[in-house]
């Protein structure tokens with residue numbers, strides 16, 4: 795698994811590095827769009843704190859010559875149990891947007907969940923990374939024909955599963971967007 799990425803002369807080794815780099819290279823409006831949280835960012839702060847409470851349980855004096863992160867998700871083999879969550883607006887950061895992310899998922903052998911608001915068509919994303927395992931993220935629209943349309947497009951593009959977002963019955967209160 796790749797743990798660092800040469801990007802613009804800097805080796806990015808953690809999420810914070812990526813965030814710092816994004817702040818350097820992205821126009822403020824795009825950066826703020828990615829960083830904007832609902833209300834005071836309470837959920838985001840809570841999530842960060844919860845994540846920091848995770849501890850790895852050390853298991854010493856055991857055979858570590860064969861360490862395996864690989865597993866299966868919905869029967870599909872992945873090289874480690876972390877998928878790429880759906881994010882709209884990837885084209886703001888890079889002209890290749892979702893296509894580049896699909897290639898990353900393909901090369902790391904894990905699942906990419908493509909936002910139904912992706913910058914590219916599902917077909918283009920599949921063509922960019924023909925061996926990537928890609929799933930569709932969708933909302934359940936009041937007009938079920940809209941939902942069905944996205945699912946059909948994804949099916950035609952070879953997507954293998956549908957991930958339903960159920961926590962957005964209303965749009966979040968994003969203060970950054972209001973301040974524009």
Ligand SMILES: Cc1cc2nc3c(=O)[nH]c(=O)nc-3n(C[C@H](O)[C@H](O)[C@H](O)COP(=O)(O)O)c2cc1C
Nearest residue numbers: 827828829841879880881882883909910911931959
């Ligand atoms: C810029 C951005 C765009 C996102 N777009 C979507 C989306 O299109 N569909 C969706 O279901 N979730 C979307 N999300 C939510 C993420 O998939 C994820 O659930 C959320 O960011 C929480 O994970 P995190 O704590 O790792 O950021 C988006 C999040 C961000 C930051």
